Amino acid sequence: MTDITQKTGPRHVAIIMDGNGRWATRQGLERPEGHKAGAEPVRAVMRAARDCGVSMLTLYAFSTENWGRPKDEVQGLFSLLVKYLKTELKELVEKQVRLRAIGDIDSLPHSARHALGAAMAATAKYEKFTLNLALSYGSRFELARAARLLAEEVASGQRDAQSITPEAIGQKLWTADMPDPDLLIRTGGDMRLSNFLLWQCAYTEFYFTPTLWPDFGEAEFKAALESFHSRERRFGLAEAQG
Numbered sequence: 001m002t003d004i005t006q007k008t009g010p011r012h013v014a015i016i017m018d019g020n021g022r023w024a025t026r027q028g029l030e031r032p033e034g035h036k037a038g039a040e041p042v043r044a045v046m047r048a049a050r051d052c053g054v055s056m057l058t059l060y061a062f063s064t065e066n067w068g069r070p071k072d073e074v075q076g077l078f079s080l081l082v083k084y085l086k087t088e089l090k091e092l093v094e095k096q097v098r099l100r101a102i103g104d105i106d107s108l109p110h111s112a113r114h115a116l117g118a119a120m121a122a123t124a125k126y127e128k129f130t131l132n133l134a135l136s137y138g139s140r141f142e143l144a145r146a147a148r149l150l151a152e153e154v155a156s157g158q159r160d161a162q163s164i165t166p167e168a169i170g171q172k173l174w175t176a177d178m179p180d181p182d183l184l185i186r187t188g189g190d191m192r193l194s195n196f197l198l199w200q201c202a203y204t205e206f207y208f209t210p211t212l213w214p215d216f217g218e219a220e221f222k223a224a225l226e227s228f229h230s231r232e233r234r235f236g237l238a239e240a241q242g
């Protein structure tokens with residue numbers, strides 16, 4: 001097997017962690033048990049990503065659409081997030097992991113905003129590796145927000161309409177100062193983006209796997225990286241130019 005730490009990239013890996021509910025059902029458990037079990041692969045993948053030279057890991061932890069789930073499940077997901085942030089903060093600091101978040105953070109329950117704020121402040125100085133949590137995140141919401149912000153600047157005379165370029169739009173997204181994902185992994189068998197990083201994934205490589213998120217771990221993460229390394233990225237150019 002090739003040594004993937006010797007190859008360049010991916011710099012930024014994004015993951016749609018799907019299949020917790022099905023995992024729980026298959027074990028004869030309630031859905032929240034699947035989410036609980038889903039916290040372990042988060043730890044394993046973060047370690048593997050750091051070891052493999054990845055510098056940013058973005059996890060789709062809660063989508064704008066997830067607000068429509070039963071109240072108990074939503075509450076359970078945020079309790080789990082708070083617990084994770086509190087128990088994991090020591091390791092984040094020890095391993096010098098910067099925690100960041102994208103999404104409509106103001107809409108999160110107070111306890112989640114508080115734990116997130118504390119963990120982000122405690123890790124803000126770290127530069128080598130970033131764990132980026134997408135929370136109450138939806139690409140369409142993010143793009144509509146960017147359009148609104150730009151429209152307000154045009155209306156107030158701060159900019160003219162001609163200045164609205166792809167770069168200007170990118171600067172109004174929550175990901176403004178982040179690199180686009182090089183690789184996107186989706187577990188759970190579905191092959192779709194589900195409103196995740198639609199703009200940012202214009203040239204991202206995709207890796208879909210039927211493995212349910214609680215069963216995902218270091219070995220399959222490394223397999224996804226192997227698959228990434230086997231691909232030729234041309235970014236719209238012809239083969240000889242790429």
Ligand code: FPP
Pocket residue numbers: 017018019020021022023035036038039042059060061062066077080081084133188213
């Ligand atoms: C999708 O599975 C998963 C989620 C909506 C939540 C993701 C949350 C975790 C993995 C918990 C741990 C995360 C952190 C950051 C502590 P699903 O419920 O849609 O599964 P299904 O498709 O089988 O129903």
